[in-house]
Amino acid sequence: MRKGLSASAVLALLAFPAHGETLTLTLDRGIAATLEMPAGHGRFPAVLMFHGLGSSRDEVGIIFADTATALAMDGIASLRIDFRGFGKSDGDTGAFTLERQNEDAAIALQALAAMDKIDAERIGLMGFSFGAGAAIELAAAQPETIKSLVVWAPVGNYHDDMLDSLGQRAFDLAERDGIVGLDLGWRTMALKRDFFDGLNRHDLLAALRAYDAPFMVVNGSDDPYRKYTPALMQAAAGAEKRALVIEGGDHVFHVYTPSRSLAPEVIEATVERFRDTLGKTR
Structure with a gap:
């Protein structure tokens, strides 16, 4: 049994082989990915998935890998990547910047949209924690392509979050x-210094104001990042937006404690x- 999937989920996979x-x-620039x-x-709708800072494409507790399986069982494809410098991707971790993260995100979207069995008219984005910022900025940059955006425990202000997390x-x-x-x-x-220097050049609330398609933010009730939710919800330009609170959840939804x-x-x-x-699927 694959770690992370419950027994009932495994039985469902066996009974309904929709995966x-x-x-x-x-991908380009040595970006490692899982499709x-x-x-x-037919042509499948698809979701592009971005991990958080210091993580990798399967995410903590393999929650991204399990989400990808669940999406596939529902007829939705997905592509999850390791940003350069993390996981199996090429690149120096120390050279990581928001600009490089956003470049990787755009490369992944271009690759996904070009795939034969993917419906490029029905692509969604999701991001976790710091990776939610990449999802927000990509949605703002290509709102005509991204039809739905879901962010988990998202950062709301890069500079303030890093200052709170790391200290002056x-x-x-x-x-x-x-x-x-x-x-x-x-x-x-x-x-490196380039990472810190770039934090104030990216305004996530301004980015959301440029995105008017469906938006959903998910936080645990005990997640300190929940403080960003009101501002994110107010900034999101679309009428179809939702804030979901998972009662009892922390920043990583307690994936490290299986019980x-x-x-x-x-x-x-x-x-x-x-x-x-x-x-x-169409």
Whole structure:
């Protein structure tokens, strides 16, 4: 049994083989990706998935991998990537910047939309934590392409979030030395001054004001990032927007504590949202 899926989910997979194939790809610039396809023929709606800072394409507790499986069972394809410098992608982690993250996001979208079995008219985006910012900015940059946006525990202000998370000392060290080593709690990494210098150049609320398609934000009730939800909801330009609170959930929905994990609830709500806003296979 694959870790992360419940016994009932595995039985469902066996009883209803609606999941097609899982392909490991390498996109432009050495970006590692996983394409998850439903079974059958036709052109599928698809979801592009962006992980958080310091993470990788399957995400914590393999919650992205499990979401991709659930989407495929519902007739929706997905592509999840490792941003350069993370997971299996090429690149130096220390050279990570918001500009490079956004470039990787655009490369992934172009690759997904060009695939033969993907309906380029029905593409959605989702992002987790820091990766939610990449999803928001890509949706704002290409609103005609992105038909639905779902963000989990999203950052709402890059600069303020990094200042709260890392403290002023990290900013000062990056300014003085050009690079700073960080302990994120689940991994260590180094970031260069270019990363810190770019934080104020990206306004996520302004980006959301340029996006008027369906938008949904999901937070645990105990997630400190929930503080950003009111501003995000106010900024979202579309009429079809929703804020979902997962009661008892923390920033990662307790995926590290299987007995308390709220991942199934988050996944179910996300799949339902994309089903409603993107539809199924044509």
